[in-house]
Amino acid sequence: MSSKSGKLIxxxxxxxxxxxxxxxFEEVGSGGDLLELNVPAGLYSVQWSSPDISGEExxxxxxxxxxxxxxxxxKSRSHEAHSSAVAAIPVQSLPQGKLGREDKSDLVVTLEAxxxxxxxxxxKSIQVVDIDDEFVEAFERDPQGVPTVTWHExxxxxxxxxxxxxxxxxxxxxxPILKDRRTIVRLWASYATVLAQDGENVTSSRCFGVDPARTxxxxxxxxxxxxxxxxxxxxxxxxxxxxxxxxGSLSTSFTDRLYLKGADPLLQLYAxxxxxxxxxxxxSPALDDPYPEEKKLLAFRHKWSWTAYTLITNPKRxxxxxxxxxxxxxxxxxxxxxxxxxxxQASIQMPTMLECAWRWAVQRTTxxxxxxxxxxxxxxxxxxxxxxxxxxxxxxxxxxxxNQPTTKQPTRTHLDDLVRDVAQKVKAxxxxxxxxxxxxxxxxxxxxxxxxxxxxxxxxxDALAKPDGPKGSPAAMLAVALTLPEAALxxxxxxxxxxxxxxxGEGAGAPDTDVSPKTKGAADAPGWSAKVRHKNDPNLGRxxxxxxxxxxxxxxxxxxxxxxxxxxxxxxxxxxxxxxxKAIFYLHDSFxxxxxxxxxxxxxATLRVTAWGxxxxxxxxxxxxxxxxxxxxxxxxxxxxxxxx
Numbered sequence: 001m002s003s004k005s006g007k008l009i010x011x012x013x014x015x016x017x018x019x020x021x022x023x024x025f026e027e028v029g030s031g032g033d034l035l036e037l038n039v040p041a042g043l044y045s046v047q048w049s050s051p052d053i054s055g056e057e058x059x060x061x062x063x064x065x066x067x068x069x070x071x072x073x074x075k076s077r078s079h080e081a082h083s084s085a086v087a088a089i090p091v092q093s094l095p096q097g098k099l100g101r102e103d104k105s106d107l108v109v110t111l112e113a114x115x116x117x118x119x120x121x122x123x124k125s126i127q128v129v130d131i132d133d134e135f136v137e138a139f140e141r142d143p144q145g146v147p148t149v150t151w152h153e154x155x156x157x158x159x160x161x162x163x164x165x166x167x168x169x170x171x172x173x174x175x176p177i178l179k180d181r182r183t184i185v186r187l188w189a190s191y192a193t194v195l196a197q198d199g200e201n202v203t204s205s206r207c208f209g210v211d212p213a214r215t216x217x218x219x220x221x222x223x224x225x226x227x228x229x230x231x232x233x234x235x236x237x238x239x240x241x242x243x244x245x246x247x248g249s250l251s252t253s254f255t256d257r258l259y260l261k262g263a264d265p266l267l268q269l270y271a272x273x274x275x276x277x278x279x280x281x282x283x284s285p286a287l288d289d290p291y292p293e294e295k296k297l298l299a300f301r302h303k304w305s306w307t308a309y310t311l312i313t314n315p316k317r318x319x320x321x322x323x324x325x326x327x328x329x330x331x332x333x334x335x336x337x338x339x340x341x342x343x344x345q346a347s348i349q350m351p352t353m354l355e356c357a358w359r360w361a362v363q364r365t366t367x368x369x370x371x372x373x374x375x376x377x378x379x380x381x382x383x384x385x386x387x388x389x390x391x392x393x394x395x396x397x398x399x400x401x402x403n404q405p406t407t408k409q410p411t412r413t414h415l416d417d418l419v420r421d422v423a424q425k426v427k428a429x430x431x432x433x434x435x436x437x438x439x440x441x442x443x444x445x446x447x448x449x450x451x452x453x454x455x456x457x458x459x460x461x462d463a464l465a466k467p468d469g470p471k472g473s474p475a476a477m478l479a480v481a482l483t484l485p486e487a488a489l490x491x492x493x494x495x496x497x498x499x500x501x502x503x504x505g506e507g508a509g510a511p512d513t514d515v516s517p518k519t520k521g522a523a524d525a526p527g528w529s530a531k532v533r534h535k536n537d538p539n540l541g542r543x544x545x546x547x548x549x550x551x552x553x554x555x556x557x558x559x560x561x562x563x564x565x566x567x568x569x570x571x572x573x574x575x576x577x578x579x580x581x582k583a584i585f586y587l588h589d590s591f592x593x594x595x596x597x598x599x600x601x602x603x604x605a606t607l608r609v610t611a612w613g614x615x616x617x618x619x620x621x622x623x624x625x626x627x628x629x630x631x632x633x634x635x636x637x638x639x640x641x642x643x644x645x
Contacts, residue, residue, distance in 0.1 A: 004040060004041060004063050005038055005039060005040050005041060005061075005063065005064075006038075006039065006041055006061040006062055006063055006064060006065045006066065006067065007036065007037070007038055007039075007061075007065075007066040007067070008020065008036070008037045008039050008044060008046075008059065008061050008066075008067055008069070009034070009035070009036050009037075009066065009067070009068040009069070010034070010035045010036075010037075010046050010068075010069050011033075011034050011068065011069070011070045011071065012032065012033060012034070012035075012048050012071045013033065013071060014032075014033050014234075014235065014238065014249075014251065014253065014254050014257075015032070015033075015050060015235075015238035015249040015251075015254065015287075016032065016033070016048055016049070016050045016071060016249070016287075017030070017031070017032050017048070017049045017050060017249075017287040018030060018031050018032060018033075018035045018046065018047070018048065018049075018287070019046075019047040019049065020035065020037060020039075020044055020045070020046055020047075021044065021045045021047070022039070022040075022042060022043075022044055022045075023042055023043045023044070025045075028044070030287075030288075030290075031251070031287060031288035032249070032250075032251035032254070032286065032287025032288045033251045033252075033253045033254060033287070033288070034253065035288075039061055040061075041061050041062055041063045042060070042061060043058060043059075043060050043061075044058070044059055044060075044061060045057075045058055046058075046059055046069050048071045050238075050247075050249060055071065055072070057069055103155075103156075103179070104152075104153035104154060104155060104156070105153075105154055105155075105156050105177050105178060105179060105180070105181060105182060105183065105222060105319070106139075106150065106151060106152045106153060106154060106182050106183075106222070107128065107150070107151040107154055107175075107177055107182075107183045107184075107185070108148060108149075108150050108151075108182065108183070108184050108185070109126055109148065109149045109150075109161070109185040109186075109187065110147060110148045110184075110185070110186050110187065111123055111126070111147040111148070111149075111187045111188075111189055111210075112147070112186065112187070112188050112189070113147065113188075113189040113190070114189075114190060114191075117189065117190075117191070117208055118208055119147050119189060121164070121208075122163065122164050122187075122189050122208065122209055122210060123141060123147055123149065124141075125162075125163050125164035125170065125209075126149050126161070126162070126163045126187075127161075127162040127163070128151060128154075128159050128160070128161060128162070128175065129159060129160040129162055129172070129396075130157070130159055130160075131157060131158060131159070131350075133641075133644075133645060135644070136151060136154060136159065137151075138150065138151055139151055139152040154177055155177075156177050156178055156179040156318045156319040157177060157318060157319050158174060158175070158176055158177075158319060158321060158322075158350060159174075159175045159176075159177055160172045160173065160174060160175060160350075160377070160396070161173050161174075161175040161185065162396070163187065163209070163210045164209040164210065165209040165210050165211070165212055165393075166189070166190055166191065166192035166207055166208060166209040166210065166211055167192060167207060167209070167535070168205075168207040168209065168535055169395060169535045169536060170395070170396075170397070170535075170536050171210075171212060171388070171393040171394065171395060172377070172380075172393065172394055172395070172396045173212070173215075173351075173353065173388075173391050173392060173393045173394075174321050174322070174350060174351055174352060174353045174392070175217070175353075176217075176219075176266065176319045176320060176321045176353065177319045178219055178265060178317060178318065178319040178320065179317070179318045179319060180221070180222050181219035181220065181221065181222055181264075181265070181319075182219060182220045182221070182222050183217070183218075183219050184216075184217070184218050184219065184220060184229070184233075185215065185216070185217050186215065186216040186217075186233070187210045187214075187215055188210070188211050188214040188215070189208065189209055189210050189211065190208070190211050191206055191207070191208050192206070192207055192208075192209075192211075193205070193206055193207075212388035212391055212393045213244065213388055213389060213390070213391070215391055216233055216236055216237060216240065217236075217266060217353070218232055218233055218236045218264055218266055218267065219264050219265065219266055220232070220264070221262055232264055232267065235254070235257070235267055236264075236266070236267055236270060239267065239270035239271055239274055240270060240390045241390075242274045242277075242278075243270065243273060243274055243277060243354060243355075243356055243389070243390035244389045244390040246277060246278075246281055246283075247278075247283075248274055248275075248277075248278040248283060248284055248285035248286060248287070249274075249287060250271060250274065250275070250285045250286040250287070251286055251287045251288045252286075252288055254271075255271070255286075255307065258271055258311060259311075265313060265314075265317065265320065268311040268312065268313060269311070269312060269320075269321070269323055269324060269327065270354075271308075271311050272307075272308035272309075272311040272312050272327050273308075273323065273327065273354055273356055273357060275304050275305070275307060275308040275311075276305075276308055276327065276330045276331075276334070276356070276360070277356050278304075279301055279304060279305070279334055284300075285304055301334055301335070302334075302335050302338070304334075305330075305331050305334035305335040305338075306331075306335065306338070308327065308330070308331055309327075309328070309331035309335075312324050312327045312328060312331075315327070315328060321352060321353040322348035322349070322350060322351070322352050322353075322357070322361075323352045323353050323354050323357040325348055326348065326352060326357040326360050326361050326364070327357070329360065329361075329364055329371075330360055346368065346370060346371070347368075347370050347371050347372065347373050348361060348371070348372060348373070349373045349375055349378070350375065350377050350378065351377055351378060351380075351381035351385070351392055351394060352392055353391065353392065354390055354391065354392060355385070355386075355388070355389045355390055355391060355392045356389075356390070357392070358381065358385065358392045358483060359480070359483050362479060362480060362483045362484065362485055363479075363480045365479060365485045366473070366475075366476035366479050366480065369485075371485075372485045374485075374488075376396075376612050377394075377396065378485070379398075379488070380394050380395060380396050380397075380398040380590075381394040382483075382484055382485055382488055383395075383398040383590065384398035385483070386483070395535075395536060396613075396645070397536040397537065397588070397590070397613065397615070398590050400588040400590045400591070400611050400612060400613045400614075400615050414490075415473075415474075415475035415489055415490060415493065416473055416474045416475045418475070418490065418493040418494070418497065419457045419460065419461065419474040419475050419478055419493065420461055420474060421493075421497060422453070422454050422457040422458070422493060422496050422497055422500065423457045423458040423460075423461035423462070425454075425497065425500040425501070425504060426442070426454050426455065426457070426458040426500065427458065428504060429442065429500070429503060429504060432504075442454060442455065442503070450495065450496050450499050452482075453478070453482060453492055453493070453496050454496050454500060456478060456481050456482065457474070457478055457493075457496075460474050460477045460478055460481065461474055464477075475489060491592075495592070523620075523622045524584070524595075524620065525543060525584065525586070525618060525619075525620030525627040526627060527539075527542040527543035527544065527586075527618055527620075527627050527629070528542070528586060528595075528618070528620075530542040537588070537615055537616050537631075538588070538589055538616075539586055539587075539588070539615065539616040539617065539618045539629070540616040540629075540631065541616075541629075542618060542629070543586070543616075543618035543619070543620075543627045543628060543629035544627050544628065544629050545629050546628065546629060547628055547629065547630045548628070549626050549627075549628060550575075550624055550625075550626040551575045551576055551624075552573055552574065552575030552577075552621055552624065552626050552628060553573070553574050553575065553628075554571070554572075554573050554617065554619045554628035554629070554630045555571075555572050555573075555574065555630070556569055556570065556571050556572070556617070556630060556632055556635060557569070557570045557572075558570075558635075558637065558638055558639050558642060560639045560641065561610065566610055566611065566612055566641065567610070567611055567612075567639050567641050567642050568608065568609075568610050569608070569609050569610070569611055569632070569642075570606060570607075570608050571585055571606070571607045571608075571609065571617060571619075572604050572605065572606045572607075573585075573598075573600075573604070573605045573619050573621065573628065574603055574604045575603065575621070575624075575626075576603065577600040577603065577605070577621065577623070577624070578600065579599070579600055579601050579602070580599050580600065580601075581599065581600040581605075581621070581623050582597055582598075582599060582600075582605075582621075582622055582623070583597070583598050583599075583600065583605035583619055583620070583621050584596070584597050584619065584620045584622070585597070585598065585607050585617060585618070585619055586617065586618035586619070586620070587609065587615070587617060588611075588615035588616075591609065611632075611642070612641065612645070613641060613642065613645035614631070614632040614633030614638065614641075614642040614643060614645065615632060615633075616629060616630065616631045616632070617629070617630045617632060
């Protein structure tokens, strides 16, 4: 330090960027966490920045002196107050000391809620489901007045956490329980206003439940203390915020902490995913390592992909989430020439923890259709996940129906042709209005998720047709855009084509509902247009609530299949009706078609389906004007897979 200069130290704390400018507004230094600069004496502006923090402080540096500027820790800031409260609850309520059995782990779930809010009903909804779809019994609830659920001596592995959300739905998410680690989950519950269709009107209701986007999941040493847990949870919050907002808050000091002995494997995994997410977005994952110019970009990507790879310490560790395998896929894709990279397995069998990992897993299916196994939870996530970033949450109820068997998987060429056919039909609907409408909206008769697939298909085909447009397979690009495994893309495209044909008047499809050809033209039950009051069981309470009415009875018989994993169900409506009269059955919305028809023969109309879980069935006898309702899960003699799921 010369006699005409001084030292400026800016301390922002981990995860916050620092920029220093002189009196001429010229940047003299930038970085993250802690920045030390030798600068000429004078006046300087120190700016703090992160996705949820901004601030500035002016400071004068004197010759030969050191001045230190620390970012004010303002507890009134929502993110800091939230972080502090987050850590306080689990630290106080965690069990101390060593587990009773060394081959077991434990789980602590805490719930933070607004004062006076009905936290008890949310606390009771929290469940843990194992890989065999069995509920794991909680050890205790709400000890010492703290809203907490504890599970002791759980076999390490991959589980599903289930809870009631503020939208009124019950969602699942992948929950890792690692050997020799204690898993800590912090949930935040709040209110939300939910809109719902009720006939031709829209009604609103106020719901209270978990906000999935604010969940924190970390692990701690099973036989260690909790004294550093508050800091660890703050680090997790920074990384999860980065994943949700597409930013990067790593730094040299932050990364160094991730390599310390006993570091949380989940924290390391989150950091690796932040790196891959930033590389994908074309930004730097670190506050103190600017994104380079083109000639240095390859080395930059290699350096950070290697860092991410080494942070995923052991994907084969018992209980590690499938995200670790996806992380290895990403490392190889960013640095394919590195022979030190290897992949532990070719597929994953349950949904990932993180939404970005799910997106990359779906992307993988465009090269390897076996990357995602077609298990029920995978199908449920493919159908219902979204809107809970950084986490991947889904409705387990979205996969009540068994997959329809197919004799042959569609080829990539066939899928590409289907995408082009969909795009062509969308254009036909545009031109039917007499001009090419720029802000074109498909008819209201086409469900929103189908409309999204159709419009995205057109967008992709148009982009590929441009001379300077992207190159590749339309089907592969659509699978990634919809985050839909390519194995399920054919079914989606076929359904989209059928509904577009119906809108164009070219086919027999009835676009207002998802129906079988035999159902077209049959009058619907009044309950079919009633408000959906139970999102996990959409027919519950819509068809009168009675299985017997007007001399007709709705009943079901069951036969467990595949070791109790599935159940064959025979649905029947019995009563005085002429042969050939129709009965319409309304199934759970994961069935295709949802609305199916059967004809009476000798006083009975029968429908056979196969299901993975219980649901409410509605039935309508048009000629008699009778609607019926039956909750399969409450039937005497229903198998466990129907009653418990």
